Structures are given as C-alpha cells and as structure tokens.
Amino acid sequence: MTPSSRLAAILDLLTEVESAPRPADAVTSAFFRARRHIDDQDRGAMLETLYAILRHRARLGWWLSRQGRAETARGRLLAWLALGERKGPDQVARLFPTPLSAADSALVTALHGSALDHAEMPEPVRLECPDWALEPLRRRFGADFAAEMAATLVAPPLDLRVNPVKTSRDQALRGLSRLGLRAEPMALSPLGIRLPDRISLALLPGLKSGEIEIQDEGSQLVAHLVEAKPGERVVDFCAGAGGKTLALAAQMQNRGHLVACDVNEARLKRCAERLRKAGLHNVETRVLASETDKWVKRHKGGYDRVLIDAPCSGTGTWRRNPDARWRAPDLGLSALMALQARILASAARLVRPGGRLVYATCSVLVEENEAQVAAFLAAHPGFALLPLGEAFPPLQALGDHLSLTPKAHGTDGFFAAILTRQA
Template sequence: MLNASLSPSSTELVINVLTMVLNEGKPLDRAYSHHFSGLKLAPSEQARITTVAGDLLRRLNLYCYLADMAPADIERLGSRLLNAWHMFHGLELPKLPYTLTIEQNDFDQRLAQAKLDLPLFDGCPEWLDELGTAQMGSLWPAERAALAMAPQRFLRTNLLKCQPEELQQKLAREGVQTQRVDGVDTALQVISDSALFRTDSFKAGLFEQQDAGSQQVAAAVNAKPGMRVIDACAGAGGKTLSIAAQMQGKGRLLAMDVEQWKLDSLKQRARRGGAHNIETRLIASSKTIKRLKLTADRVLLDVPCSGLGVLKRNPDAKWRDTPERLPVLVQLQKDILQSYSRMVKVDGILIYATCSIMPQENRQQVDAFLAANPHFSFMDDETISVAESGFDGFYLARMQRITE
C-alpha cells in the first residue's frame, strides 16, 4: 500500500476512474485506458493510482460506509470517499482545493462497527456473501478475506526462449526484482515496483504476465511435442502460449474462440513469443466443432465463468455482477462441456477449467458431465484456493475418453 498520500491530480484521476466504473458500468481496465491515454504519467505514479482505485473497489462497501455515502454518489462525493480511504490507511489527507471532510470521531465509530461485520470489512456485497456461504460453507470466510487483498504480480517464463534462472538474471539487470514460486516451475513473482512492459526482456518475448494459478491450469494440460492440442476457449491466449512452450513448438496447437479480436491479439503475442505452431480458428457455428470430432490428444476448456476466483484482480465485477447471472453461466458451461468434448479422441484427455472457486461451476459440472457421458472417466481435479495459495482462484479437472 502507499506510504504517502496521493497528489491532488492523482486523487482526481482515481475519482474519475471510479465514476466511469460505478456510474457508467465500464470495466476497470477500460477506465484506466481512457483516463491514462494522452497523459505523461510516470510509471510509479500510474501504479499509485491503480493501487488506490483497485483497493477502493475491492472493499468499496466498507469505504463507502466509513465515508457515509453510497457508491452511486462517487462523482459528487468522491473527495469524501478518498479522505476515508486515506484515514483508514493512516495517511495524511490529500490537499484538494475543495474537499468534503469526515469527523474523526464519526470515522472511528464507524470503523469499530465495521470490524464487527466481517463481510462488510472484507468488502463483500451481500449477494456474494450469501452465495459463498451456501456454496463453500466454513471454507468461505477465508476465501472472502483473501479476495479483498491486492493481487501479486507473476510472470510466466517463456521456455521457448529462456529458462527461469536466465530470465531472473536478465530482469535484475533491468531493475526488476523477482523470486521463484514454489510448486510452479515457470513462475516468477515480481517483488519490485517496475514497469514490466517497458523492459527489453518483454519486448523480446521472454515472459508473459500471468498469474501463477493460471500457469498451474495450463501445466495440467501436459502437452507433449508432436501432439494435436486444442485450446477451445482460448481468449487472448495466455494458456495457449504456455501450452505451446510445453510442446516445444512441435505439433499442432489450435486456438479457438467465438470472438475474432481475441484471436487477433493472440496472434500478436504468439509472434513476440516465438510460438509458431499456433493456429487460430474462429468458432462460427457448431459445424466448426463437429469437423474436429475425435481428433485431439488434449482439449482444454477454460470455460466462461463467474470469475469469482479472480476478484482481487478484477474487483469491479463484484459491483457489476448479480446472482441472476450465475445460472446462465452454469448452463453455458454445461453446453460447452457436452459439445466441445466431442473433439477429444480415444485415450485423449479433456481438461475442464474455470477461474471460479464455486463448486456449482466446478466439481458439480464435472460430476454431471461424467454421469451423462460414461465414455469419459475421471482422472483428477484441483481447486486452487485464493486463501491457501496467494494466487488467483481456479479449478481444473482432467477426464480421459475411454471409448467413442
């Protein structure tokens, strides 16, 4: 967290970013892009702004309670919210020309009351706390608290170009300090405030920024050189690129998605990373899937999900989503799992994954699929806990096709 208060200009930027997210419904990354565009901000100051905005969104209801305001009032009462944030963290208030103050006694009373309401103190909206309690029971409070923490920064070493030790040394020479991550061979954790994407190492394609939990999901594919592998919900391709490195650039790796712009982004990243065995294909209709029936040694289905395992990285989702969205996603996951599994050949392996920690999207989906599809057998599964790992939260399960 910060060791000094925000400047007046940075405080205004935080308020403007939050206004776009909360009042206009824009994703946080787009709000950053919009407000940072054209500004000559030092990387350190940009990092300070994103740190404060992210923390405010991770525990928005707490900070609004301390400021005695509603989230919808951010544009009008933004300075009051920022003052509450600075008071909570024991920082001097920002020196704004116009500001709405908070009485210290009132703040102290509200803070003491908030500490007695743990879901509020963890920044958890009521709908999410009810869902987490129903789905995870006694495991939920620890996950809820972990999701209120700031995310760590992790890199995935591009094994097509270098090894982790080599990357660590190159980054150190560029002023980026990292450390190895236990249990994730390709991961480095960034432990310094550094502009990663301005480094020569990034421009040379030596690494991608990717959460360590996400790297574990990709590692579970266990693709070998010469295999035919399909990443059927590839998105912008973080896991696709990791799989390409597993394959040492040998064999056929097909990246598929329903949105062309994501595949175009993947192509650019693949060129930078030297992943030349990746082919992209737009899923235009169900015929795209049917043509690939029984052809793949591995199929990764990183399906659309609630994203409830990655809320510390995408905190705005807590205030945009509703519980009504989950049943729609669960049905979509079921449909994708049933349809796309046809691409796995006999003895091939299907890997089902989400960035959620809710059983309804995870093991319950797998169990329902296996009950309806006896030609697949269960191999293993894992839930990557936010609280236990310090990573983002994910789920993965592996199933093998035993007959047509």
C-alpha cells in the same frame, strides 16, 4: 504531478471506472493511453489508490450511507482519504483538487478518526461480498468463509511465466536480478517467477521481447495439466486473449497444431498478436459462431488434448479484479452454468479415444466446478477422471481436482479437472 493534480486524475479515473460497463483494467488502460504524459511513478500511485477504493467499495458505501451521502466517485474518494489514508479534514481540504462543499467538509469531519471496519457492519459488507455470490460462497467455504473472503482483499504479487521457446527460468531469474529486482521461482509452476514487490512493468524488457508473460501461478498450472506435447493436435476451446494458448504453444515447442477458438473475434486478434511477439507459430485462430459451431462436428475425435477454460463467474479473480465482484454474471449464475455444461459436452466431441480433456474455470464455486464435472461424467461414461497426482505428482496432495484459493495457495482461485476419453 503535484498531490492535488494526482488526486484530480484519480477522481477522473474513478468516475470513468464507475460509469463504464467495461472491466476496470480495460478502462485504466484506455485512460493512460490517452494521457501518456503521466509517468510511471504517478501511474503506479494512481492505480494503487484506485484499486484500494475498489477493494473497499462496500465499506466505503456503508459509511457514506451512514452519513446520508450518495455513493458517488467523489464521495468514495473523500471517504477513502479520511478512512483509508487517515487524513484529517484540513489535509483533505488542502489536497483535494476542487474546493470542498459544506457537505464534503461535514463528511470528512464526521469520518475523521474512524476505522474502515465498524462493529455494526453486516458481515457481507465487512467482507466485501456481493449478494449474488453470498450463499454459494458460504456453501463452498463453510467455516473458512470469512478468512477466504479476507484473502481476496489483499493485492496479489506479480506472477510471471517464462517462455521456454526464448529463454529458461534460470536465465530469466538472473536477468531480473541484474535489474535489481527481487524475484523467486514459484513453488508449483515449473516456469513461474514471482515478484513480491510492486514495480513498474516498464522495468521488465522481457515483456516486450516475449521472453516472459504475466500469468498467475494458478493459471499456469491449469495450462500445465493439459500436458500438450510437441507434434500433437491440441484445441484451446475458449482461448480469449490467449494467456493459456501461449503456454500450450510453448509446451509444444512450436511443433504440432494448436487451434485457439473463441466466439469473440477481437480477443482472438489480440491472441494472434501475443503469439507473434512470443515467437510461437504453430497456432491457428478460429472464430466460432457458438459452442456448437459446425466446425466442432467436422473435427470430432480429431485432437489429442482439449482445454476448456470456461466462461464463469470469475469469483477466483476478485483479489486481482476487485471491481468484478460487483458485476453479477450477465446471464445469471443458473444460465451461466447451463452454458458451461453445453460447452463441456460440445468440446468433448473433439477429443480422440485415449485423449485428454481439461475443464477449468477461474471460479471457486462448487456449482461451476465439481458439480459440472460430476454431471458430465454421469452423462458421458466414455470419459473418466484422472487424479491430479497421476498427471502431476507435485499436486497429489490436492486430491482429484485442482482447486486453488488465495488463502490456501497464494494464487487466484482456479479449478481444473482432467478427464480422459477411454480408448
């Protein structure tokens, strides 16, 4: 693609992302499926520009408002070219796929030579923090609020999890090295591999064969804390598309019974497809009508391990899904927390005496994490908190809960608490 045609495609993609109710990754996947003529190099360059604009959305919007412009996809792209890529008015005019209007030319001329940050920007704008999450995040991080928010604006590396049913981490590392890729074993996840450089996923044949999966190190650690063993009965209560289900099934070495539950049938179908590709066949998928589905009551006390990857605000995923920060939880934070409490209380019924319950979120908010666990333990004296160090000694320094952030740990933001049912 020429630079101009690439910008035209970026503008089309950005327009779709901003107008669709779906997450950006779902929109981009559909966009490129419909345009298979776009090669990997152009696709990578387009995605890099798109996600840069999404990561700087508040600041770009502030500059547009300062210049009296509406916050449109065209305006954001013009502002990014001037502020983010530091292109002059003549360069923008030559590259842009359609002629610039007088207002467009005035905008890029006014922005030329300015930096993205400005001394007059309010702190939430400079840190790209939405109003709905501002106070909860300030309570969570205190003096570290600005540094933690800045870490969410850095693009994450590519994290992989090895499927031990098909290969080992050493074998996978050797295979990546033969492909000329720089890869390193993760410090905490025993099955994790990190690729620090941007690459095309087409360069990873292991993704098609099921030998490796894309999974953030924090998510891998959450699954690891379940410690599902071969021959056990295990439930992944909010399985979704199955990222952690795959990890649990591999832990069980295809022996035992794993039930992947969710209220969304389409997500569970995607989960089943991924399980087949990975060579994992000890999993049953089950659609639930709600968190209190009759199936839960019928199987009370019937499982050794239960994982609850609860629906949450997603504040821990912002560096990976920058568009998510501008979508407040559909239910509102208070209603979402009430749902989490109901899910936790209901799924806990499945745990046998002496069994393990892991409650997890991809949130960094205390209200969704530590506060939920404390309230559950107060209402359910038959459960006790198991400190991380007892379950997984390498995490002993983290204290009683797994609480990860991009700044402190180089992962997405994840929380997990291990609860055991008294025998």
